């Protein structure tokens with residue numbers, strides 16, 4: 001259908017919904033807005049479907065949520081016995097999250113699929129845990145994670161507790177596309193509760209067990225006991241779902257010096273105190289830094305609205321604060337897990353870590369030094385979740401740690417998505433371990449660099465919104481494919497990985513990448529440096545990742561700066 005046909009279909013389908021009609025009438029003569037809302041349908045990206053809230057096929061609204069749910073129900077009902085196990089539904093603090101979660105539950109019930117709906121907001125890791133714990137067939141979280149407030153989204157989980165991979169997403173999408181909006185009906189809520197198809201769940205059914213399990217991830221609990229009283233944490237949940245579980249966890253592991261940023265403690269769909277609720281954004285820590293000065297804290301934690309990301313700032317010996325990158329946090333945690341287990345004689349020979357291809361190569365070096373395998377996946381924690389399942393099915397590896405540069409960390413197998421609560425525990429423990437040695441967390445990062453070489457990782461993102469933006473992103477990627485560079489900033493390209501073609505080419509010889517097809521170009525450069533370009537799958541952006549390394553900081557930084565400049569010019 002054309003843009004205008006789609007528009008008129010919506011006016012007809014939802015003629016009885018005055019709010020939607022009013023919103024659509026207001027844009028009748030706005031060509032750009034009509035195009036942006038109706039040129040395409042929302043689709044599954046890196047982490048589920050995400051879109052700006054509003055009326056339209058390319059927007060997040062109750063009609064798209066209901067249609068997506070009918071698609072999910074249809075997909076599950078291809079195996080009716082399995083579908084009987086039901087779907088767990090969680091939601092965060094975003095606009096319409098609670099309403100969309102209830103609609104999801106009631107559409108499932110109308111399709112005869114049992115729904116377990118959380119009684120209040122919950123983080124992504126709790127949902128992932130609940131799917132496995134309740135032996136459900138699937139899960140859904142209504143969230144747009146770290147995106148700006150005008151977004152919401154729909155993450156879908158498989159029975160293993162990981163977000164669904166490309167194959168299942170395609171299967172669900174096929175049914176969604178064949179479903180008319182007007183065919184999506186909701187069961188009456190009371191009826192759904194009375195006949196047992198809808199079950200409300202809370203602490204008793206899930207949270208208590210989840211927190212108990214998280215506590216088992218502590219590697220040296222005695223460190224928390226002996227050093228915990230010296231650790232002064234400032235925590236901000238950034239108005240999201242982390243507030244309850246992170247504070248509960250910290251309290252239960254004996255960390256009592258935890259000051260919470262009052263202004264950001266309660267759920268707020270407008271995220272009024274920040275520009276974006278994203279721990280990647282330094283602006284998210286402004287209030288936390290103020291509080292940290294007041295209470296003389298040594299570490300700051302920030303979790304995003306669905307509490308799957310954890311951002312960390314630490315104070316060095318001179319009292320200066322450092323906002324850590326996801327790569328730095330991940331490498332410190334990885335090193336801590338491997339070295340502690342080695343020391344205790346519990347490092348499994350078949351141990352393995354997993355990271356995405358755009359995550360720092362320092363992780364490979366660390367694993368190598370401990371004789372541990374490291375696996376690489378495409379961007380998206382679902383691929384790390386999938387790897388954990390493969391390790392278990394094959395029985396060939398013991399999963400130890402997974403992480404992404406985008407502030408996602410996981411050390412358990414009972415959760416299959418990144419886990420901000422799990423990460424809070426580990427960072428606290430490392431901070432205690434450092435105190436026991438009389439050094440700071442920041443010193444630990446420097447020790448690691450000293451041992452393995454200095455690594456600098458940068459991401460340069462350019463926002464290109466709408467249909468035009470998408471065309472521009474395609475043009476940039478197409479241009480790079482048509483005329484691949486031979487060198488970047490004077491560094492020779494030693495191999496090119498084109499994940500869309502599925503090949504890695506070195507000296508004219510092609511070999512398969514071994515990963516699913518994805519629009520990603522990766523240039524391997526001499527000296528173990530690399531540059532990678534890909535469109536974001538969660539926001540209208542093209543992302544450039546630059547990884548450089550050298551024995552000394554200044555050299556690694558200067559290589560990185562030169563690579564960033566040259567790579568940006570390549571995309572102009």
Ligand SMILES: O=P(O)(O)OC[C@H]1O[C@H](O)[C@H](O)[C@@H](O)[C@@H]1O
Pocket residue numbers: 046047145379380381382404406408535536537538539543
């Ligand atoms: O680069 P993007 O496609 O926007 O994805 C960036 C990140 O987004 C979400 O947080 C996903 O859960 C992560 O797995 C991913 O790394």
